[in-house]
Amino acid sequence: MPWLLIDNSNTRTKFALADATGILETRAWLPTPDITPEALAATLGGLDFHGTLLCSVVPEKARILRDHLAARGPVHPLNYQSDTGLAIDYPHPAQIGADRLANAIGVAARYGAPAIVIDFGTAVTFDVVSAGPAYCGGVIAPGLGAMQDYLGKRTALLPRIEIDEPRAAIGKSTVEAMQAGAVYGYRGLVREIISRLRAEMDGDPVIVATGGDAALIARGLPAIQHVDPDLTLEGIRLAALRNLH
Numbered sequence: 001m002p003w004l005l006i007d008n009s010n011t012r013t014k015f016a017l018a019d020a021t022g023i024l025e026t027r028a029w030l031p032t033p034d035i036t037p038e039a040l041a042a043t044l045g046g047l048d049f050h051g052t053l054l055c056s057v058v059p060e061k062a063r064i065l066r067d068h069l070a071a072r073g074p075v076h077p078l079n080y081q082s083d084t085g086l087a088i089d090y091p092h093p094a095q096i097g098a099d100r101l102a103n104a105i106g107v108a109a110r111y112g113a114p115a116i117v118i119d120f121g122t123a124v125t126f127d128v129v130s131a132g133p134a135y136c137g138g139v140i141a142p143g144l145g146a147m148q149d150y151l152g153k154r155t156a157l158l159p160r161i162e163i164d165e166p167r168a169a170i171g172k173s174t175v176e177a178m179q180a181g182a183v184y185g186y187r188g189l190v191r192e193i194i195s196r197l198r199a200e201m202d203g204d205p206v207i208v209a210t211g212g213d214a215a216l217i218a219r220g221l222p223a224i225q226h227v228d229p230d231l232t233l234e235g236i237r238l239a240a241l242r243n244l245h
């Protein structure tokens, strides 16, 4: 019987069924603020699974998820003490977000190491996996969403914007100027961080992006060699293979 994989991150919580062969067709997601026992019953009630690999970086929602799933087999909370197949080259392993570990597991398995995995989520995380493979740490910065509403909230005349590929760098309207600032500015942030991480790493890392905003940002960044929307879930699946029996 398949496992249930859960990626409980700050904007969206993703669910998928999986087994030893791969992630199965059955997928769902909920806005993380909307996670309640009732929403879980409605989303997961009809699914057939035994055992859950819970990757959570939202403790109050992890409690709701664990309580709801306890009756449906073992629930393994991914953490640095799980069997991840990675060495941990990090002085404070308990601090590492479970999604960062899942991304490291997934990138090492799918693309090898050394690697840099960039997850464009609520925050954007850059995680370094050295040959070994070993989790080495990385960078955390505000996610692209921060570029959408900060100015609208903090200025009198600027609106909240939808983030789209700018027509040009020279904006011919307030919204065009803000979109150029958001997308080109953000790609610059990513480019600079990649360059500094590379300089501190041995070898030539493969660079893989995931997360909801990956496709848009990676489109203008040739340094990003792969965009893999399922990477986090694949890391969670591999953790289930090792930790759920």
Ligand SMILES: Nc1ncnc2c1ncn2[C@@H]1O[C@H](COP(=O)(O)OP(=O)(O)O)[C@@H](O)[C@H]1O
Pocket (backbone or CB within 6 Å): 009, 010, 011, 012, 013, 120, 121, 122, 123, 145, 211, 212, 213
């Ligand atoms: N299907 C989708 N539904 C909602 N947001 C999406 C979707 N695809 C991409 N996004 C964008 O990706 C952003 C980050 O979402 P996600 O990667 O799920 O964040 P997190 O992993 O931090 O919960 C969202 O704020 C949104 O702008």
Ligand SMILES: CC(C)(COP(=O)(O)O)[C@@H](O)C(=O)NCCC(=O)O
Pocket (backbone or CB within 6 Å): 009, 010, 011, 057, 095, 096, 097, 098, 099, 100, 119, 121, 122, 123, 124, 125, 140, 143
């Ligand atoms: C940095 C994160 C918020 C990213 O999570 P997300 O944007 O996917 O919701 C998450 O990995 C986290 O809460 N980490 C704990 C702190 C750390 O990793 O150092």
Ligand SMILES: [K+]
Pocket (backbone or CB within 6 Å): 009, 099, 119, 120, 121, 122, 211, 232
């Ligand atoms: K994420």
